[in-house]
Amino acid sequence: MNGNSAVRRRAVAGVAWALVVLWMGPQLSAREFPPTVPPPEAISFRLPVVQQLPNGLRIVLIERHDLPLLTLYAIVGRGAEADPPNLPGTAEMVADLLPEGTKTRSALQIAQAIDQAGGTINTGAGWDESFANVSLLSDHKELAFNLLSDLLIHPEFAPQEIERIRRQTLSALDIVTQDPSYLADVVLRRFLYAGTPYAHSEDGTPEAIRHITRKDLVAFHAQNYMPSQTILAVVGDITKQQCLALATRFFGPWKDRAADQPQPAIKLPVPRARQVIVIDKPDAVQTEIRVANLAIPRTSPDYYALTVANQVLGGPAANRLFEALRTRRGLVYGASSDLKCYSAIGAWIAKTSTRSAESVKATEMILDQMKRIRTHPISGQELETAQSYLVGHQALEFESPSQIANQVLEMLMYHLPLDYWNQFPQRIRALNTADVLSATQKYFLPDDDVIVLVGDVSAFKKNLKKLGAVQVIPIAEASRAFPKPEKGSAAYSESGE
Amino acid sequence: MITRSSSFWVRWLLGAIAFFFFLASGRALGAAGLPTLKIHTLELPNGLHAVMVERHDAPVVTVEVWYHVGSKDEQPGKTGFAHLFEHLMFDGTKTLGEHFSDYIVRAGGIDNAYTTDDATVFWETMPSSNLPVALWLEADRMRNLDINQGTLDNEREVVNEERRQRFDNPPYGTVIEKLYQHAFTIHPYRHLPIGSAKDLNSATLQDVKEFYDTYYVPNDATVVIVGDFSLEQAAASIKKYFAPMPRGTHSISPSIPVEPPQTAEQIVKLVQNVALPAFVEAYHIPADGTPDSYPLELVSKILSAGDSALIYRKLVYQKQLALQADSSANFSEDPNLFFVFAVMNNGRSLAEGEAAVASVLDRLKDRPPSEQELQRAKNQVFFELAQDQETSKSLAEQLGYDSVILKSPDLINTEASRFLAVTPEEVQAVMKKYFVRRNMTLLEVYPNQTGKGTLNSEGGAH
Numbered sequence: 001m002n003g004n005s006a007v008r009r010r011a012v013a014g015v016a017w018a019l020v021v022l023w024m025g026p027q028l029s030a031r032e033f034p035p036t037v038p039p040p041e042a043i044s045f046r047l048p049v050v051q052q053l054p055n056g057l058r059i060v061l062i063e064r065h066d067l068p069l070l071t072l073y074a075i076v077g078r079g080a081e082a083d084p085p086n087l088p089g090t091a092e093m094v095a096d097l098l099p100e101g102t103k104t105r106s107a108l109q110i111a112q113a114i115d116q117a118g119g120t121i122n123t124g125a126g127w128d129e130s131f132a133n134v135s136l137l138s139d140h141k142e143l144a145f146n147l148l149s150d151l152l153i154h155p156e157f158a159p160q161e162i163e164r165i166r167r168q169t170l171s172a173l174d175i176v177t178q179d180p181s182y183l184a185d186v187v188l189r190r191f192l193y194a195g196t197p198y199a200h201s202e203d204g205t206p207e208a209i210r211h212i213t214r215k216d217l218v219a220f221h222a223q224n225y226m227p228s229q230t231i232l233a234v235v236g237d238i239t240k241q242q243c244l245a246l247a248t249r250f251f252g253p254w255k256d257r258a259a260d261q262p263q264p265a266i267k268l269p270v271p272r273a274r275q276v277i278v279i280d281k282p283d284a285v286q287t288e289i290r291v292a293n294l295a296i297p298r299t300s301p302d303y304y305a306l307t308v309a310n311q312v313l314g315g316p317a318a319n320r321l322f323e324a325l326r327t328r329r330g331l332v333y334g335a336s337s338d339l340k341c342y343s344a345i346g347a348w349i350a351k352t353s354t355r356s357a358e359s360v361k362a363t364e365m366i367l368d369q370m371k372r373i374r375t376h377p378i379s380g381q382e383l384e385t386a387q388s389y390l391v392g393h394q395a396l397e398f399e400s401p402s403q404i405a406n407q408v409l410e411m412l413m414y415h416l417p418l419d420y421w422n423q424f425p426q427r428i429r430a431l432n433t434a435d436v437l438s439a440t441q442k443y444f445l446p447d448d449d450v451i452v453l454v455g456d457v458s459a460f461k462k463n464l465k466k467l468g469a470v471q472v473i474p475i476a477e478a479s480r481a482f483p484k485p486e487k488g489s490a491a492y493s494e495s496g497e
Numbered sequence: 498m499i500t501r502s503s504s505f506w507v508r509w510l511l512g513a514i515a516f517f518f519f520l521a522s523g524r525a526l527g528a529a530g531l532p533t534l535k536i537h538t539l540e541l542p543n544g545l546h547a548v549m550v551e552r553h554d555a556p557v558v559t560v561e562v563w564y565h566v567g568s569k570d571e572q573p574g575k576t577g578f579a580h581l582f583e584h585l586m587f588d589g590t591k592t593l594g595e596h597f598s599d600y601i602v603r604a605g606g607i608d609n610a611y612t613t614d615d616a617t618v619f620w621e622t623m624p625s626s627n628l629p630v631a632l633w634l635e636a637d638r639m640r641n642l643d644i645n646q647g648t649l650d651n652e653r654e655v656v657n658e659e660r661r662q663r664f665d666n667p668p669y670g671t672v673i674e675k676l677y678q679h680a681f682t683i684h685p686y687r688h689l690p691i692g693s694a695k696d697l698n699s700a701t702l703q704d705v706k707e708f709y710d711t712y713y714v715p716n717d718a719t720v721v722i723v724g725d726f727s728l729e730q731a732a733a734s735i736k737k738y739f740a741p742m743p744r745g746t747h748s749i750s751p752s753i754p755v756e757p758p759q760t761a762e763q764i765v766k767l768v769q770n771v772a773l774p775a776f777v778e779a780y781h782i783p784a785d786g787t788p789d790s791y792p793l794e795l796v797s798k799i800l801s802a803g804d805s806a807l808i809y810r811k812l813v814y815q816k817q818l819a820l821q822a823d824s825s826a827n828f829s830e831d832p833n834l835f836f837v838f839a840v841m842n843n844g845r846s847l848a849e850g851e852a853a854v855a856s857v858l859d860r861l862k863d864r865p866p867s868e869q870e871l872q873r874a875k876n877q878v879f880f881e882l883a884q885d886q887e888t889s890k891s892l893a894e895q896l897g898y899d900s901v902i903l904k905s906p907d908l909i910n911t912e913a914s915r916f917l918a919v920t921p922e923e924v925q926a927v928m929k930k931y932f933v934r935r936n937m938t939l940l941e942v943y944p945n946q947t948g949k950g951t952l953n954s955e956g957g958a959h
Contacts, residue, residue, distance in 0.1 A: 016645050034592070035601055035635040043556070051768055066554075067883045068530040091798020099804075108814070111804035115868070118876030120803075137530075164817055171820040171842045174772035179670045212642045283770050286661040317602040327595075330654030333662050385603050395624040399555040437706045 018134050045131075045421040049240060053248060055256045056228025060408050062235045064401040070236040071135040071402060072148050075409050078224040079125045080202035081342070082243050087212050089204015091125035093219050095167060098132055098405060100161040112113060117143055123150075125202055128343045129413060130224070138237035149250035152225060157217045172396075174230045176203070180454040181353070183189045183478060184288035188349070188452045191275055192292050196266050198345055227254045233405040244496040268346045269294060272396045275450050276470040279478050280457040284426055285453025287359035294348040295443045298341035298414040304427045305439035307347070308369050309385040312378050313369060313438075313444075314350055314386060320369050325352060331362050343414060348443060356459035360466055363453065367446045374440040376435040386445055391425040394443045502873045514835055531883055536896065536907045537728055543744045544716025547735050548896050549904045551670035552889065558724030559622045559889035560631040565675045565719070566712035567615040569831065570691040570751055574699075577692015580612040581656055581700060584617060588648040590641040593630050594745065599640065600630055609614040609818070612690045615830040615902055622890050625725035629734045635720070636738035639713055646702055653697055660691050668771045669840075679765050680779050680834055680938040684756035684870055709749075712744025724889040756781070760806065763938045768945045773820065774847050775942045777838040778854065780931050785828035786903045792923045793826050793835060793931070799866055799924070800824040800837065800857065805873075807857045808837065818845045818853055830902045834938075835931065847941050862928045878916050908932035 009302075049061040083090045099114075099121045100107040116122050119136025134148045176182040186201045193199040204212075232251065234243045296302050307315075314321040314337025321335040335352040349372075354362040378386075398404050411420050458465070459473055464470050507604075518757075539547040589595035601608045606623035621631045664670040669802040669937070674689050681687035687855050722731050722741070759781055760764045783789050811824040822839035838848045885891050899908040 034630045037630055039626070064554075066532050067886055069883050069887075108805060111810075115803035115805045116873050116876065118873075118878075118880035120880075135880075137876060137883070165818060167842060168813075168820055171839075171840075172774060174843060175668055175820075175840070177771055178770065181668055282664060286658070286666045317607065318598045327651070328653055330651040331658070333655055334657040353666070354658060355661060385599070389602045389605050391623050392603070393607075394608065394621055395556050395605065398555045399889065402887065422566070447888070482542070 002169075003091075009219075021265050021333050029354055030380045039388070039392070042421070043398055043421075045398065047418055048404070050412075051244060051247075053227065053252055055252065056226075057060050057251050057254065058188070058231045058412065059127075059243070059247050059249075059406065060231065060233040060273065060412070061238075061240055062233070062237055062401040062404050062408075063238065065236065065237050068138045068241065069135065069239055070141055070144055071133060071237070071485055072139040072144050073233040073310060074132045074148060074152055075231045075413060076130045076225050077229040077235075079127050079129045080130075080200070081127055081197040081344075082220070082224055082405060083197070083200065083204075083422070084220075085197075085201075086217065087116055087204075087208045087216055088200035089198055089202070089208050090216055091130055091210055091221050091224075092202050092204065093129045093162075093169065093209070093212055094155075094217050095123045095132070096165050096169075096183075096337070097157055097161060097217065098155050101156040101158045101163065102150045102154040102163075103156055104154070106420040107158075110151065112148065113143060113147060117326045119144075122312050127198060127202070131217040132136055141238055141242060143429040145246040149254070151285075153232070153251075153254050157214050162214055163216065164277075166209055166212070167286070169204065171204055172207065173203065177478060179290075180284055180286070180288040180493075182277075182292050183281075183475075184351075184452050184454045185278055186476070187279060187454070188290045188292055188450060191277060192294065192349075193269065193345065195269050198346055199343060212322060222303060226256050227228055227251065227258045230445075231409055235401045235405045240386050242433060243447060264460045272448060274361060274447055274468050276315060276448075276467045277452050278457055278464065278470055278472045279452070279454040280456065280472055281454055284455045285356065286356065287352050287356055287362075288351075289352045289359065289363050290349060290351050290452040291363065292347050292369070292451075293350045293443055293445050293449050295339060295346045296341060297344055297346050299343075299416065301340075302439050302442070303341065305340060305421060305431055305435045307390065307433055307442045308383065308386045308428065309373065309378075309436050309444070310337055310348060311390060314339055315386070317389060319354070320373070321350060324365055325362060329365075331355075331358050331365075335366075340364035356456045359455055359460040363467060367487070370444045374444045376445075380433060383431070383433050383436065385426075385429070387428050390428050394421070430452055467490070500950060509838070530879075531886070531913060533910050534907075536910070537732075538900075538906050539732055541715065541736065542738050543740065543742055544714075545735075545739050545742075545852055546719040546900065547732070548719060548721045548900045549726075549728060549730055549731055550624050550896065551726060552723065552892075554726050555827060555889075556625045556725050557622060557889055558628045558631070558722065558726050558780060559620060559623040559817065559893040560628065560635065560713075561618055561721040561893045561897050562635045562740055563622040563719040563721065563816075563897045564617045564619075564712055564916045565615070565901050566719050567613050568688060569614045569685040569690065569753060570712070571685060571688070571692070572599065573695055575704065575708050576688045576696045577656065578696075578704070578708055579617055579712075580692060581652060581697055582705060582713075583610045583612045583619075583708075584652040584656060585644060585705065586610065586638055586642065586649060586713075588652065589643045590637050590865075591643045591823070592637055592641045593634075594643075594790070597634055600634060601626075602749060604630065606631070608734050609642065613829070614686055616897075618897060618959065620890065620893065628722070628724075628726050628731060632670040632720070632731075632734045632738050636742070639715070639739070640742050641716065642701040642709060642713070644702065644709060649700070649702055649705060653700065656691075656697060657694055660694060664691060669769070669942065670771075672767070672777065672940060674777070675765065675767060676777055677834075679940070680691060680759075680781070681756055684831065685699040686756075686829070686831065686833060704789045711745065711749055714747075714749070714871055715739055716744045717749050719897060720903050721893045721900070723893040723896065725948060736914045746799070753831065755898075759938075761932045765938065765940045767940065768943045770945045771942060772841055772944060773843060774845075775838065775840040776847050776851060777836055778849055778851075779834040779836050779940070780933075780936050781832060782826060782828070782835045782931055783832050784830060786905070786908075788926050789930070790826075790828055792919045792927045794828070794878065795871065795916065795919055795924060795928060796861070797824050797826045797835070798877045798903070799861065799870055802874065802877045808839075808854065809856055812850060812853050812879055816849075818842060820848050847943075856929045858928065858932050861925065861933060865925040868921065871919070871924065872919050875916055879913065 051059045080091045117136040117140040122133040128389050136142045190199050325332045325335040332352045332354045337350040340347050350366050534550050537549045568579050604623050604627040610619040648776040808822045812819040819839040820842050824837045826835045827833045885895050900906040
């Protein structure tokens with residue numbers, strides 16, 4: 001099975017051509033640096049069709065006809081931050097139950113319909129959003145709109161399905177609370193965002209999952225799933241006429257209701273002295289490390305400068321943390337940092353994991369990098385590299401229609417201006433090293449950060465006090481470090497220091 | 498198929514098997530509604546192959562360099578070398594020093610690499626004007642890599658951390674490794690690409706230099722380019738940068754022992770610090786691209802693709818025995834394994850789960866799937882194949898795999914028909930042939946709860 005003759009013919013022709021080049025081509029020694037190429041063209045981003053139905057549902061269409069695929073992404077503008085304070089996990093459970101039965105279809109009928117169309121249904125809850133996606137072969141266009149509208153508008157929340165999902169969720173929580181990486185993220189969230197609606201795990205706690213009732217689920221759905229808060233992105237092998245006709249037919253009857261009173265403004269936590277939380281997992285061979293500061297909401301004017309600062313410190317591609325911890329010292333497999341920006345709040349989070357004995361050293365190295373970037377301006381070359389990465393990388397972010405849809409959804413969800421992506425390159429290029437320095441001084445606060453370590457404390461106990469006052473929590477009591485199902489910032493103070 | 502993507506058990510399960518199954522679904526078809534691709538191939542006198550597909554829908558290009566060396570080429574006592582070497586390829590060249598990634602980053606590109614049982618793959622996705630840069634960089638590290646004791650020692654530590662992070666620390670992280678150690682007796686698939694820490698610690702500079710000289714040569718490499726470029730310019734760049742390299746002088750085809758047929762069922766019991774019991778059944782299956790591989794891929798869809806699929810419906814939905822249940826055919830260059838696995842719900846026993854799986858498998862052995870069941874599976878395969886063409890990276894993956902592992906660069910245009918032609922009786926035939934007890938290794942994981950169980954941490958095979 002060595003290819004067919006056409007392939008061989010092409011290969012033979014290639015060989016002949018190659019021989020010519022070989023004789024005439026430059027010698028290897030002539031090349032010492034990669035060729036110089038023109039900078040990438042700026043991406044001129046054309047806003048796709050955005051239509052609004054009378055009930056307020058917004059529709060974004062991005063056509064692509066070379067592949068027989070159609071995907072519908074529905075984003076509802078409320079997620080886990082809208083969980084009732086005593087019932088973390090409600091938004092996720094609502095989303096999980098959407099494909100598990102509607103007024104007119106059982107869970108199995110929904111599964112059979114989507115499976116027969118070769119496709120997938122994907123639902124979940126994040127922060128500031130819940131989502132439901134249907135993706136299938138494009139000769140089932142009507143089914144896509146029919147199914148998605150049905151499960152968004154008419155979920156049944158049948159008692160037996162609730163019990164099934166409840167049981168699965170409890171089993172899953174059993175597993176993930178043994179996973180150091182998961183634990184580190186959840187514990188960090190709880191301390192970093194203490195006192196805000198973002199401080200719990202979107203997956204909930206066993207206690208809350210046991211107590212969520214059908215009434216809670218129905219109420220969450222009624223309050224948060226409405227057309228005026230929903231954006232539908234339609235991507236793939238469909239025309240504008242088909243899309244609007246199907247959207248009107250299946251989503252048109254969705255009744256909007258008056259929005260609730262506006263959400264009370266979130267009281268942002270005030271940075272306080274450093275908090276160090278260690279979860280002791282004696283069988284761990286590696287320690288999961290998180291170092292974080294509160295930062296900015298997505299729409300903050302500081303977003304651009306902080307994005308550049310994060311790019312240099314721990315962003316995608318080459319960065320200082322990776323260089324220091326992995327390339328120079330071989331302490332870790334990965335080291336990176338992220339800017340997580342929600343609608344009302346945000347954070348800068350560095351993460352890595354290292355062998356138990358080096359836990360404190362690796363943490364200190366992260367802190368050193370935070371200090372350095374706020375005391376010394378980044379170099380002109382670092383600035384230029386970060387800028388040209390962020391601008392050039394836009395081409396990759398907009399490669400496929402699904403990627404474009406995700407960018408557009410982000411823009412609409414966070415109420416960014418419609419020319420946001422076209423403005424982005426010049427906003428980034430306008431920054432100088434002083435702008436970046438002032439952002440780092442404002443937001444990277446190594447003395448007021450939250451540090452979480454999950455690992456075998458016995459292996460690094462003696463160095464631990466270098467990090468400051470520490471609270472150590474045995475893994476069996478790790479739930480103590482989870483958000484208590486109760487209101488407000490009281491959750492923070494009872495854990496003490 | 499319904500996935501609750503933000504649901505953490507799905508994330509967890511995918512995470513646990515992702516490294517391992519990276520290429521498991523590597524397949525493509527090219528009929529009935531999928532575009533027919535113009536695939537251009539090239540072979541240089543030094544043995545380097547290139548496979549190229551032009552697509553101008555976005556100003557992006559992906560370059561992959563496939564070296565036909567993976568963990569199955571490693572000798573006993575030297576496991577993990579292919580993967581360790583993948584790391585060393587990022588540590589600088591004599592020409593450029595350590596500035597490889599500067600060129601990727603400044604262009605806004607991304608790059609990485611991975612190692613499987615069969616191949617080591619390096620890739621860049623870049624704004625398309627940077628194609629010559631990517632090719633130059635790849636040619637440079639194919640020829641001029643600076644291997645020294647310092648980078649070797651450092652990468653060894655990094656790989657040890659990778660091992661801890663991906664295998665030793667997460668729940669169930671070592672299950673697949675244990676399974677392969679038992680399911681294979683002599684074929685090198687019995688060790689995973691991550692290898693053993695002991696072997697890595699004994700790797701010498703001489704060892705890795707030899708590895709480089711043997712395998713990182715043009716006659717062991719295939720360059721794949723997909724995206725927004727001109728064929729003439731790409732071919733010229735390939736020739737300019739790669740043609741001056743001499744062909745390798747070492748033999749690159751070690752004789753790989755053939756795994757003898759399994760003759761008796763094996764049961765392996767593990768006690769681990771996990772919350773829930775789990776089991777994996779593994780059945781030996783033939784290599785990818787063989788006639789039986791097509792109905793077997795459809796079997797995995799009939800069993801577990803989607804919530805209406807047989808295993809999910811029975812174990813997770815109807816009986817609520819399992820938190821998650823799945824199956825997957827792990828096709829590769831040499832014969833590999835078909836997995837059926839489940840993580841039990843709290844309070845449910847492994848025996849209940851295994852009995853439920855047996856009843857599903859028996860049903861497909863006793864009678865062929867219905868036309869509707871089979872059509873569903875074909876639609877699901879077709880959907881995945883279409884998805885594989887969505888980005889330059891996913892398409893380059895396909896072309897590289899088809900060219901290097903299956904030796905059919907244009908398979909993507911014809912493979913659909915092979916799936917569509919599969920009959921219900923062929924599905925039943927592969928069920929009867931491969932899903933038999935004597936062909937199975939069963940691995941059971943018991944939670945290590947205090948006061949429970951006195952099993953050895955690794956019970957012997959029966």
